[in-house]
Amino acid sequence: MAATKASKEQKYDRQLRLWGDHGQETLENAHVCLINATATGTEILKNLVLPGIGAFTIVDGHTVTGEDVGNNFFLSNNSIGKIRAQAATELLQELNSDVSGNFVEESPDKLLDNDPEFFHRFTIVIGVQLPESTCLRLGSVLWSAAVPFLVCKTYGLIGYMRLVVQEHTVIESHPDNALEDLRLDQPFAEFKNHIQSYDLDSMDKKDHSHTPWIIVVAKYLEKWLSEHNGQPPKNYNEKEAFRQCIREGILKNENGVPEDEENFEEAIKNVNTALNPTKVPSAVEDLFNSVQCNDITSQTLSFWVMLRAVKEFVLNEGNGSLPVRGTIPDMIADSQKFINLQNVYRQKAMQDAATVSKHVECLLQSFGKPPESISEKDIKLFCKNASFLRVVRCRSLAEEYSVDSVNKDEITSCMDNPDSEMVFYLMLRAVDRFYQQHSRYPGVYNYQVEDDINKLKLCVNNLLQEYSLNVNIKDDYIHEFCRYGAAEPHTVAAFLGGSAAQEAIKIISHQFVPFSNTFIYNAMSQTSATLQL
Amino acid sequence: MNLLLFSLFREKKRRRVVELTEKMVVDGGDGHNCEWEGRWNHVKKFLERSGPFTHPDFEPSTESLQFMLDTCKILVIGAGGLGCELLKDLALSGFHNIHVVDMDTIDVSNLNRQFLFRGKDVGRPKADVAADFINSRIPGCCVIPLKFIHLFCFHVEFHIIVCGLDSVVARRWMNGMLLSLLVYDDGVLDPGSIIPLIDGGTEGFKGNARVILPGMTACIDCTLELYPPQVNFPMCTIASMPRLPEHCIEYARMLLWPKEKPFGDGVVLDGDDPEHIQWVYQRSLERAAEFNITGVTYRLTQGVVKRIIPAVASTNAVIAAACATEVFKIASSAFIPLNNYMVFNDVDGLYTYTFEAERKENCSACSQVPLDMHFSPTSKLQEVLDYLTESASLQMKSPAITATVEGKNKTLYLQSVASIEQRTRPNLSKTLKELGLADRQELAVADVTTPQTMLFRLCFTS
Numbered sequence: 001m002a003a004t005k006a007s008k009e010q011k012y013d014r015q016l017r018l019w020g021d022h023g024q025e026t027l028e029n030a031h032v033c034l035i036n037a038t039a040t041g042t043e044i045l046k047n048l049v050l051p052g053i054g055a056f057t058i059v060d061g062h063t064v065t066g067e068d069v070g071n072n073f074f075l076s077n078n079s080i081g082k083i084r085a086q087a088a089t090e091l092l093q094e095l096n097s098d099v100s101g102n103f104v105e106e107s108p109d110k111l112l113d114n115d116p117e118f119f120h121r122f123t124i125v126i127g128v129q130l131p132e133s134t135c136l137r138l139g140s141v142l143w144s145a146a147v148p149f150l151v152c153k154t155y156g157l158i159g160y161m162r163l164v165v166q167e168h169t170v171i172e173s174h175p176d177n178a179l180e181d182l183r184l185d186q187p188f189a190e191f192k193n194h195i196q197s198y199d200l201d202s203m204d205k206k207d208h209s210h211t212p213w214i215i216v217v218a219k220y221l222e223k224w225l226s227e228h229n230g231q232p233p234k235n236y237n238e239k240e241a242f243r244q245c246i247r248e249g250i251l252k253n254e255n256g257v258p259e260d261e262e263n264f265e266e267a268i269k270n271v272n273t274a275l276n277p278t279k280v281p282s283a284v285e286d287l288f289n290s291v292q293c294n295d296i297t298s299q300t301l302s303f304w305v306m307l308r309a310v311k312e313f314v315l316n317e318g319n320g321s322l323p324v325r326g327t328i329p330d331m332i333a334d335s336q337k338f339i340n341l342q343n344v345y346r347q348k349a350m351q352d353a354a355t356v357s358k359h360v361e362c363l364l365q366s367f368g369k370p371p372e373s374i375s376e377k378d379i380k381l382f383c384k385n386a387s388f389l390r391v392v393r394c395r396s397l398a399e400e401y402s403v404d405s406v407n408k409d410e411i412t413s414c415m416d417n418p419d420s421e422m423v424f425y426l427m428l429r430a431v432d433r434f435y436q437q438h439s440r441y442p443g444v445y446n447y448q449v450e451d452d453i454n455k456l457k458l459c460v461n462n463l464l465q466e467y468s469l470n471v472n473i474k475d476d477y478i479h480e481f482c483r484y485g486a487a488e489p490h491t492v493a494a495f496l497g498g499s500a501a502q503e504a505i506k507i508i509s510h511q512f513v514p515f516s517n518t519f520i521y522n523a524m525s526q527t528s529a530t531l532q533l
Numbered sequence: 534m535n536l537l538l539f540s541l542f543r544e545k546k547r548r549r550v551v552e553l554t555e556k557m558v559v560d561g562g563d564g565h566n567c568e569w570e571g572r573w574n575h576v577k578k579f580l581e582r583s584g585p586f587t588h589p590d591f592e593p594s595t596e597s598l599q600f601m602l603d604t605c606k607i608l609v610i611g612a613g614g615l616g617c618e619l620l621k622d623l624a625l626s627g628f629h630n631i632h633v634v635d636m637d638t639i640d641v642s643n644l645n646r647q648f649l650f651r652g653k654d655v656g657r658p659k660a661d662v663a664a665d666f667i668n669s670r671i672p673g674c675c676v677i678p679l680k681f682i683h684l685f686c687f688h689v690e691f692h693i694i695v696c697g698l699d700s701v702v703a704r705r706w707m708n709g710m711l712l713s714l715l716v717y718d719d720g721v722l723d724p725g726s727i728i729p730l731i732d733g734g735t736e737g738f739k740g741n742a743r744v745i746l747p748g749m750t751a752c753i754d755c756t757l758e759l760y761p762p763q764v765n766f767p768m769c770t771i772a773s774m775p776r777l778p779e780h781c782i783e784y785a786r787m788l789l790w791p792k793e794k795p796f797g798d799g800v801v802l803d804g805d806d807p808e809h810i811q812w813v814y815q816r817s818l819e820r821a822a823e824f825n826i827t828g829v830t831y832r833l834t835q836g837v838v839k840r841i842i843p844a845v846a847s848t849n850a851v852i853a854a855a856c857a858t859e860v861f862k863i864a865s866s867a868f869i870p871l872n873n874y875m876v877f878n879d880v881d882g883l884y885t886y887t888f889e890a891e892r893k894e895n896c897s898a899c900s901q902v903p904l905d906m907h908f909s910p911t912s913k914l915q916e917v918l919d920y921l922t923e924s925a926s927l928q929m930k931s932p933a934i935t936a937t938v939e940g941k942n943k944t945l946y947l948q949s950v951a952s953i954e955q956r957t958r959p960n961l962s963k964t965l966k967e968l969g970l971a972d973r974q975e976l977a978v979a980d981v982t983t984p985q986t987m988l989f990r991l992c993f994t995s
Contacts (some may be wrong), residue, residue, distance in 0.1 A: 010641040017836065017843035018737055039575075039625075043850065050645055050846040066571035073621050077569050077672060095648055156578075157858075157868070176880055210774070330777055335824040338776040449582060476585035483584040487575045490625035491858040494618065498850030502738070502879050505847070512738070515882035523858050524586055526742070526871045528885040 008052070008098065015051050023509040024052070028098075030123040030508045031055045035108050035138075036062070037088035039488050040154045041128040042074040043497025045092050048504060055100040056092070057122070060085035061107030071490040109134050116141045124148045124507050126500065129488070132432040139164055139397035148507045151397075152500050155431065156484025158424045159496040159521035162533075163394050163503060163514055167292075169303040170390040171382055172511045178388065181325035184218055185232060185277050188324065194344045195219065200249065205259070208251055210334040212341050213267035217274050220246050220267075232275060239275065243268045263332040278321050280314060281387055288314070290391075298367040302374045306382045307389065309359035313352065323352030323383040353383040394517035400533045406467050407533050414531065415471040421520040421529035423473055426463065427481045433459040441486035452482045492523045567672035573598055576627045579867040588866040597865055601627040602673070605864050608691040609633045610707060612659040612678075614844055615697025615733050617649045618853030620663055623695075624671040626861050631667075632691070634679040635659040640805065646846040693860050695731045697853065699842070701753075701760045702930060702982055704732060705898070708745070708753035709983040712899050715748045722748045729863050733856040737843045740852035743874040743890065744859050747899065750873050751890035754898035757926050759890075763840075778821055778828035782837040785816035804839035813838055851877055897927055903975060903988040910966040910993050914945060918961065921978060929980040936976045938969040945976075965991070 009016070016024055030053045034041050037060045045056055062068075062084045069075045072088070079087035085103035093101035104111070104118075108130070111118050119125055125142055127135060127149065135151055142149040142164065149164040183191060195218045200208060224242055225232065233242040246267050250258045267274075280288075287293060288311045292304045313323060326349025328342055357379050361371040382389075399405045414422035434442050434456055442452035457478050464471060499519065506514045518531040580597040607628050609619050612635035623631055637659050639650045649666040650659070660678035667676045694711070698704050708730065716726035730745040732753070745752055770776070771783045790802050795812050803809050814834040821829045835841065855875060862870045874890045877883075895904055908917060914934070921932045933947035945960050945968060947953045960968060970976075972993040977986045 007641065011644045013642045013645075013832075013835075014841070014844040015645050017832070017841065018845060046648060047846045047850055050648055052645075066569045067574040069569070070572040071575045071625055073625060073670065076670065077567075077572075080569065174880060176878075333776065334774045335776055335826070338774075339825050342776075443578075446582065479585050483578065483582050485578045485582075487578045489575050489579065489861075491622050491854045491861060494622055494854035495851050495858070498847040498852075498854065499879065499883055501850070502845070502847035503883075512879075513881040519883055521885075523855075524868050525887065526855060526858070526875045526885070527887050528883060530882055 012052060019505075019509055019511050023511050026509045027052055027505065028054045031057065031121065032504065032508075033057050033059060033119065033122040033125040035059045035125065035127040036129050037072075037074070037084050038068070038129050038154075039071040039073075039490055039493035040152055040496055040500075041126070042072055042088050042092060043494050044126055044128070044152065044500045044504070045088075046074070046095060047498055047501030049092055049095045049099045049101075051505065052096060052098050053508070055102065056089075057102040057104060058085040058089050058092075059104045059106060059108055059111065060088070061105060061110065071488055071493065073490075108138060112137050112141060117145075119147060120145045122147055124150060124504050126150045126152060126504060128152045129154070131435055133436070136397055136401060143396045143398070150500060150504060150507075152496055153428065154488045154493045154496055155428060156481065156487055157489065157492055157523040158428070158484075159492050159499070159519075159523070160425070160428055161496065161500055161503065161515070161519040162397070162400075163392075163507075163517050164397055165392065165394050165507065165514075166396075168392040168507060168510070168514060169301065170392070170506075170510055170513055171303065171385050173385070173388045173390045173513050174511065175388050179273060179276065180327075180329055181278070181322075181387065182214060182274060182328065183278055183321075183324065184214070184221060184274050186319075186321065187218065188348055190344055190348055191218075194341065195222070205251055207334075207337075209259070209261045209263060210332065210337060211263055212328075212333040212337055213263050213270055213331050214274070214328065214341060215337075216246060216249070216264060216267040217271065220249065221275075233271075239271055242275075243271050246271070266331055280320070280322055284322070284387065284389055287389060287391060296363055296367070298369060302378065303382075305363050305374060306356070306360060306379060309356050309363055309379075310383065310386055312359040313356045317355050318352070322386040323356055324348045325384055325387065326350070327384075349383065350380075353380045356383055390513050392514050392516045395533070403467060406469075408467070408469060410532055411467075411469055412471055414529075415469075418472060418474055421522055421527065422531060423477050424520050424522060425518065425531060425533070426460070426469075426471070426473060427477055430456060430460040430463050430478075431481055431486075433463055443482035443485040445485070449482050449485070453479055456482055489523075492521070495521060495523065573627060579861075580865055586868060588862075588869050591866040598627055601864055602629045604630070605692050606630045606632070606690065607860060608694045609697065610694065610703075611635055611697035611699070612647075612649075612663040613637065613643065613697065613699065614646050614846075614849040615735065615853045615856075616659070617647045617663055618849050619695055619697055619733075619857055620649070620667045620676060622854055622857030623860060624667055624674045624676070626857060628860070628864070629671075629674045631674070631676045632679050633660050633664055633676055634681060635663070636681050646844060646849055648846070691728055693729050693731065693863055695733070695856055695860055697733050697856075699734075701928075704734075704753050705757075705982040706984055708747070709898055709985055711745075711747040712752065713985045731856045731859050731863075733852040735844065735848045735852050738845070738848055738878060738880045740848050740877045741875060742852050742855040742859065742871070742877075744863075744871045745873070751892045752896065752899040754926075755893040755896045756874075756890050757897075757928060760928075762925070762928055775820065775824055775826060778817070778826055778830075778833055779837050781817040781820040781824075781826060781829055782813065782834050784820050785813045786838055789816050802838065804835065810835050810838060848877070848879070851879075893926075897987060898983060903990045905992050906976075906989045907992045907994050908965060909995070910970075910972075911964045913962055913964055914968060915961040917965070917976075918946060921980070929978070929982055932978045932980040934976055934978050936968075936970060936974065943969075965993075 012024060032048055032053055034045050034056060037058050064075055064079045064082050064084045064087055066080055069077050069080060074088045074091040083105045085105050089101045089103040119141060125147055127138060139149055146166055151162040153160040195215060198215050200219055233239045246264060250261045250264045252258050287307055293307050293311060296305060296308055314320060324345060326346045328345055360374055360379055364371055364373055411422060414420045431441060442456045443449040460473055460478060503514050506512045515530050518533045521528045577598060581593045581595055583593050605628060607623055609616055609631055612633050620633060638656055639654045639659055641655055643650055649663045654662045664676040664678040667674055696704060696707060711728050711730055714726060716723040727746055727748055732745060733742045734740060766780055766783055771780050775781050786802060814831050817829045817834055859871050862868045872889050874888055876886045894900060897904060921927055921929045931948040934945040936943055936945055944957055946957045970991060974991050976989045976991055978989060979986045
């Protein structure tokens with residue numbers, strides 16, 4: 001047991017550094033369903049099996065063709081004629097013995113007919129190369145069951161993904177460029193006291209040069225405020241003047257030449273961001289105002305309970321601010337000064353989290369749930385990430401496809417540029433229509449290409465008319481989509497395989513932020529776009 | 534992008550196809566007895582059908598697939614996270630003559646993404662295992678593992694080179710290598726001497742893919758500023774003012790290990806040896822306790838000592854796929870290639886940004902013009918050395934400087950050979966004037982970042 005755990009730590013080391021042991025645990029508890037083991041499907045699954053999801057089930061009623069083997073790494077030519085779901089499961093299973101691979105030799109349509117609840121057991125369902133009707137049926141079942149659904153399609157040199165999830169909460173979004181939470185504009189009591197304990201003017205050179213820049217800015221800010229009616233530097237000129245004040249504070253040697261004080265240089269460099277007013281990010285404000293935050297019941301997920309508790313904190317003890325994050329960036333300072341300052345922030349963060357905890361307890365009590373339902377650890381994590389909380393909501397496929405609720409604005413505004421990635425979305429929709437009408441995709445055989453162009457054009461016009469979309473689709477794209485002949489080139493499938501797998505990991509782990517809600521990849525120009533449909 | 538290149542590339546290709554066809558007529562062999570019906574259906578649509586977005590010179594042809602299968606030679610550099618993906622992608626796109634180079638052996642921590650390797654392969658050379666796996670999974674594909682030294686003998690005429698490296702130095706070396714192969718007739722670049730270089734890189738959830746036509750488009754060195762130099766912690770912080778757990782770890786690694794030699798004299802710290810890491814971890818904890826610093830963990834220790842970059846399968850899959858798509862485009866002319874740099878990031882949704890990186894007029898690698906460097910005659914040689922290593926656009930590692938002084942070739946400073954380093958070290962504290970250097974004279978600099986010696990022109994300032 002211990003040996004396996006240690007070897008898993010080694011094997012997964014590089015990814016554990018991204019999503020941690022707790023993230024890995026969510027993966028290992030996940031059961032992913034893949035529908036259709038085409039190249040796109042197996043590539044997606046490969047990128048989920050390698051990082052160690054708990055289990056996968058492939059649903060696929062097809063038998064393996066020569067064409068399938070040609071672009072699929074997880075099918076071999078001696079499986080031609082055999083069950084595709086089974087053949088792919090074997091070669092995918094072989095990638096990682098930690099994962100449990102299963103298959104169901106059945107078309108998704110049949111399963112929807114006979115046993116739609118089959119899909120309820122999965123953490124996420126990934127549907128690949130699905131015809132429109134199947135996609136919509138499945139979408140409806142999964143929406144009702146609140147099972148996340150990721151639709152993927154490789155069509156020629158175009159990749160397409162659609163995420164369908166009602167509400168996906170993210171506590172750990174891991175933003176790339178997060179602003180620090182330093183509270184210089186509204187120092188809390190303990191921070192103020194700590195600043196008081198410094199007297200820059202009476203320090204010896206060593207201490208002066210190793211005072212954290214946060215303290216330096218705080219000191220000069222105090223002075224500025226007393227000289228400017230309590231108003232902090234606001235515009236460029238004032239900030240320049242403020243920086244100059246700090247610069248003048250740099251110690252000078254006997255000849256009046258300024259010494260080398262890196263901490264003061266850091267202070268000057270950081271003035272701009274340091275003076276940012278502390279406020280609740282608008283995205284978080286929006287969450288505070290949402291229905292889920294305000295109508296808490298016993299069914300409410302812990303995310304919303306904690307959010308409500310934080311909201312209460314903001315309105316009361318926080319005086320309009322979120323709980324202190326508790327981290328500071330590294331800066332030139334001697335160890336003791338830095339650690340002491342860091343501890344001031346850490347302790348305040350702990351205090352604030354404890355206060356939020358009390359609010360959580362109150363809320364839980366109010367609908368008869370024990371306070372242990374939400375752990376201290378979770379509350380601390382929530383508070384630390386309070387500025388970065390995200391909630392992703394996607395419209396259902398039914399809404400996207402309905403004439404009454406189609407997102408005309410998004411479509412027409414994108415198509416102001418007739419070469420925007422939106423044109424590929426429309427072409428994929430048109431191609432689906434073609435399939436519905438002709439029971440095949442356009443241009444699959446060489447002799448069909450020419451004639452199918454006109455047939456496809458009819459489908460395009462029919463589509464635009466039905467949705468009253470006043471846009472123009474260039475003939476070139478219609479020609480190109482006939483040329484594609486519903487081909488699934490491996491490199492495009494592989495690009496989508498990586499993209500989709502990571503989105504699935506985000507959904508499973510609730511870390512990092514999933515896209516919403518449509519992603520188009522154009523391998524011809526190596527460009528992409530995310531659309532809201 | 535110069536369309537002339539592709540016309541000439543196709544001409545080169547066409548001549549080779551003709552050669553091959555002639556050879557076939559003579560030998561009567563067809564080389565492929567492992568095909569099956571429909572195998573190349575997905576690929577053929579792009580080779581045999583015309584379309585509105587193809588390269589202007591594209592001609593649909595049934596010969597193109599044969600060229601790709603039989604003749605087109607691709608070199609894949611690296612058989613790791615990107616390399617494994619590249620080999621699969623290329624093999625399934627119709628490229629069956631691939632050479633792969635990698636000097637590394639397989640480690641357990643590779644297995645979360647380098648899918649051609651299994652637990653039983655740990656310790657074996659990556660290139661060998663990767664080649665074996667692809668060759669057995671993809672009938673007809675011939676992946677040949679190369680030992681590094683073969684790269685110096687570019688007899689094998691590669692049509693395209695794809696890099697999946699994890700080091701900027703190695704990229705720059707490869708870049709310089711391809712630049713050195715360029716042929717100029719009367720100052721005009723012969724497109725036939727250009728070997729396109731597709732370069733991919735990944736780090737966590739970020740990655741990039743770029744197309745380089747040496748001598749024509751921006752090269753690696755043209756955009757060196759896109760690779761910021763690695764930040765090392767200042768020594769005084771490590772030695773006397775630690776604040777972060779990382780500082781404590783670097784203290785144990787850089788100061789305690791050489792002093793205490795815990796595993797014997799001359800035993801170098803091996804990041805892959807768990808006993809070594811454990812030792813560093815323990816000493817780091819002690820250091821941290823002294824200063825009330827929290828956060829030292831075994832994982833962090835290993836990460837700092839080995840300079841670990843987090844990695845997942847998905848990012849490598851995306852970037853390798855983009856690179857392989859470009860290889861396909863260039864080999865087939867089926868589409869106009871990426872011009873010329875794509876950036877990818879899927880931390881928040883999926884983000885790509887595609888732009889044309891521009892050539893730098895005075896690029897240290899591809900501008901062919903000796904770079905001016907300005908120093909006062911009383912500057913010390915050490916200053917010149919610092920400039921070569923610290924300048925963002927040069928970022929050399931351990932440059933060797935030679936110059937012609939009084940008609941003779943003189944090594945001013947060379948670090949890589951101990952005896953010469955000792956002999957030339959005093960030069961570092963001599964002034965340029967004292968060393969006999971004149972205004973406007975050329976200095977030749979050799980470094981691991983460039984296979985060809987770089988020429989600089991010394992310009993004296995007053």
